[in-house]
Amino acid sequence: MIAGVHSLTDVQGKILRNHRRFSETEIAPHANEWDRAGRVPREVVTAMAQAGHMGALIPAEYGGAELNMIEFGLLNEAIGFGCSSVRSVLTVHSMVSQAVTRWGSVEQRHAWLPRLAGGEWIGAFALSEAEAGSDVAQITTTATPEGDGYVLDGAKRWITYGQGADVFLVFAGYQGRYSAFVIERDTPGLSVVPIDGMLGTRASMLAELRFDGCRVPRSGLLGRPGFGLAPVASAALDIGRYSVAWGSVGLAQACLESSLGYARERRAFGVPVFDHQLVQRLITDMATTVSAARLLGLQAGEMMQAGAPGAIAAVWMAKYFASTGAFRAASDTVQIHGAYGCDPAGAPQRLFRDAKVMEIIEGSTQIQQTMIARLVPYEERRT
Numbered sequence: 001m002i003a004g005v006h007s008l009t010d011v012q013g014k015i016l017r018n019h020r021r022f023s024e025t026e027i028a029p030h031a032n033e034w035d036r037a038g039r040v041p042r043e044v045v046t047a048m049a050q051a052g053h054m055g056a057l058i059p060a061e062y063g064g065a066e067l068n069m070i071e072f073g074l075l076n077e078a079i080g081f082g083c084s085s086v087r088s089v090l091t092v093h094s095m096v097s098q099a100v101t102r103w104g105s106v107e108q109r110h111a112w113l114p115r116l117a118g119g120e121w122i123g124a125f126a127l128s129e130a131e132a133g134s135d136v137a138q139i140t141t142t143a144t145p146e147g148d149g150y151v152l153d154g155a156k157r158w159i160t161y162g163q164g165a166d167v168f169l170v171f172a173g174y175q176g177r178y179s180a181f182v183i184e185r186d187t188p189g190l191s192v193v194p195i196d197g198m199l200g201t202r203a204s205m206l207a208e209l210r211f212d213g214c215r216v217p218r219s220g221l222l223g224r225p226g227f228g229l230a231p232v233a234s235a236a237l238d239i240g241r242y243s244v245a246w247g248s249v250g251l252a253q254a255c256l257e258s259s260l261g262y263a264r265e266r267r268a269f270g271v272p273v274f275d276h277q278l279v280q281r282l283i284t285d286m287a288t289t290v291s292a293a294r295l296l297g298l299q300a301g302e303m304m305q306a307g308a309p310g311a312i313a314a315v316w317m318a319k320y321f322a323s324t325g326a327f328r329a330a331s332d333t334v335q336i337h338g339a340y341g342c343d344p345a346g347a348p349q350r351l352f353r354d355a356k357v358m359e360i361i362e363g364s365t366q367i368q369q370t371m372i373a374r375l376v377p378y379e380e381r382r383t
């Protein structure tokens, strides 16, 4: 029984418990150590691939697990419960996998998807630049046609798992529009500069990617030239946002379980701190947030799976609610743990730092606060 989980069917509960077992043995016990070291060991990603997790969204014919969206969500909850840095690697790799599955030519799918599914290739998603985050239309990296391919110039920043990835999905300006390229790490003209010591998801091995006359063969272009930003990046970001929504559910669930355990053990004024009503209130809010965030995740997953018209708005809502709720839950978890909550040896301070990142990536809180209003379906009626 997972504390506070009421909203899942028996089958969904079983899937979550299976993934949780993996997360609790392979990931959660090491999360603090990886956070301090600033890296997720490659063996962990390999273990994830061997368990089928890195091929989560890849069709079975290419060696993937071909999960439906609810199953993918539950996987992200379980991994996010154990470590948000590992979940971040799963997120960006799944974004790349989805983009190749959806937009790749037959040759590209056959060449790349089995490697992505098996963990031979780990993918990273490279859109942001030093001067372009929320406003992605400001990217200045360019692709110039030359010979039988393209030459890329520019730089991408804050690329999750940039330090470890084997292949990058890169967006660059091309004749006034944007194109998507799949670029292998050892391509001449591409250099990877590590970014260490980020506030949160510190083990997710961020990097800056520098393209200096980087020659990409024509076979590296994903989709048509000038076809990159709207279809390829947007669809990948929908997957990323959905993954972060569920990862935030897992993070908040970790906060809840940690707070429940500590509050029952720690004593103050002759009783467990759990018996103080103000502490109960914090835990009540946390448990309610986790349940509601999970329900929004389930709604978004069902709508995505069905291709329902409101699916995009449902994903935004799920991510908005789960990420802001996870940050509140993590802050209250530090509060309940008192000084232990601030101690570098414990999980609460890591959960708090990781939770803040959830409010910035895949659409910041402020972007969501304006986007959702615009996405809410509205039919004008005379009364």
Ligand SMILES: Cc1cc2nc3c(=O)[nH]c(=O)nc-3n(C[C@H](O)[C@H](O)[C@H](O)COP(=O)(O)OP(=O)(O)OC[C@H]3O[C@@H](n4cnc5c(N)ncnc54)[C@H](O)[C@@H]3O)c2cc1C
Binding pocket: 092, 124, 125, 126, 127, 128, 129, 131, 132, 133, 134, 135, 157, 158, 159, 160, 161, 198, 200, 201, 206, 357, 360, 361, 362, 363, 364, 365, 366, 367, 370
């Ligand atoms: C840990 C981490 C991992 C990341 N991984 C990746 C990755 O793998 N790949 C990748 O491409 N990028 C990645 N990023 C970058 C991330 O996508 C951007 O940080 C994010 O899009 C926000 O952009 P920005 O940081 O440039 O903030 P800005 O867009 O400059 O925003 C600054 C502030 O202004 C607010 N703001 C901006 N526009 C508006 C508006 N219209 N209305 C109201 N408020 C607004 C924002 O909410 C924010 O508070 C990562 C970032 C972090 C922190």
